[in-house]
Amino acid sequence: EVQLEQSGAEVKKPGESLKISCKASGYSFTSHWIGWVRQMPGRGLEWMGLVSPNDTQPIYRPSFQGQVTLSADRSISTAYLQWSSVKASDTAIYYCARNWGSGGELFDIWGQGTLVTVSS
Amino acid sequence: EIVLTQSPATLSLSPGERATLSCRAGQSVGNRLAWYQQKPGQAPRLLIYDSSNRATGIPARFSGSGSGTDFTLTISSLEPEDFGFYYCQQRSGWPPIFTFGPGTKVDIK
Numbered sequence: 046e047v048q049l050e051q052s053g054a055e056v057k058k059p060g061e062s063l064k065i066s067c068k069a070s071g072y073s074f075t076s077h078w079i080g081w082v083r084q085m086p087g088r089g090l091e092w093m094g095l096v097s098p099n100d101t102q103p104i105y106r107p108s109f110q111g112q113v114t115l116s117a118d119r120s121i122s123t124a125y126l127q128w129s130s131v132k133a134s135d136t137a138i139y140y141c142a143r144n145w146g147s148g149g150e151l152f153d154i155w156g157q158g159t160l161v162t163v164s165s
Numbered sequence: 166e167i168v169l170t171q172s173p174a175t176l177s178l179s180p181g182e183r184a185t186l187s188c189r190a191g192q193s194v195g196n197r198l199a200w201y202q203q204k205p206g207q208a209p210r211l212l213i214y215d216s217s218n219r220a221t222g223i224p225a226r227f228s229g230s231g232s233g234t235d236f237t238l239t240i241s242s243l244e245p246e247d248f249g250f251y252y253c254q255q256r257s258g259w260p261p262i263f264t265f266g267p268g269t270k271v272d273i274k
Contacts, residue, residue: 080263089266089267089268090201090209090254090265092265106263140209142209146214146215148197149256150199150255150263151214151254151256152199152209152254153214155210155211156208157208
C-alpha cells in the first residue's frame with residue numbers, strides 16, 4: 046500500500062527549532078517529488094513547496110522562501126520540513142503529499158498531517 | 166500565480182440530493198484542474214484529476230467537467246459520508262506554483 050506516514054504532533058515555544066518528517070512506503074521514493082501543504086486553524090489549504098528525492102534544489106512558494114527548509118533523505122525514503130525559529134503564526138497542520146500527474150500538477154497520496162502548536 | 170475562486174462557499178443539502186460545486190480560474194488552465202475532498206480531522210483526498218478523471222477508488226457518483234477557466238464538480242446523489250469540504254487545485258508556471266481554491270463546504274441541511 047502506498048502511504049506517507051508523518052511524525053507526531055509538536056508543541057513548541059516561539060524561537061525554538063523544529064523538524065517534522067514524512068516517511069514514504071509502498072512505492073519508489075525517488076520517482077516522485079513530495080509537496081508540503083499548510084492548513085492554519087479553520088482555514089483552507091496552502092502549498093508551501095516541493096522537495097525532490099534526488100538532490101535537486103527544492104522549490105518554495107515565494108512567501109515561504111527563507112522561512113522554512115525542505116529536505117529529503119532517499120536512503121530512508123523520508124522528506125522533512127524544518128524551521129530554525131518557529132513563531133506563533135506557524136501554528137497549523139502540515140501535510141506532506143506525493144506529487145503526481147503527467148506534468149506533476151497534483152497530489153495523489155497525502156500524509157495524515159502533523160499538528161504544530163507554537164505557544165509561549 | 167493563478168487565483169482560483171469557488172462557489173458557493175457553503176452548500177446545504179440533504180442526502181440523496183445532487184450537489185453542484187463550481188471552481189473558476191483567473192486565467193485558462195486547460196484541463197489541468199484537480200478536486201479534493203477533506204472531512205473534519207482528516208487529510209485531503211484526491212477525487213478528480215485533469216478536470217474529469219476520477220482517482221482510484223472514487224465512486225462514480227463523483228464527476229468533474231470543464232476546461233479553460235470554468236469547472237464543475239458534481240455529486241449525483243449525496244451520501245452521508247460526502248459531507249465536508251471540497252477544494253479545487255491547479256499548478257502553473259515554472260518554477261511551479263500550486264494554488265488551491267478557498268473551498269466549498271457541503272453540509273447537511
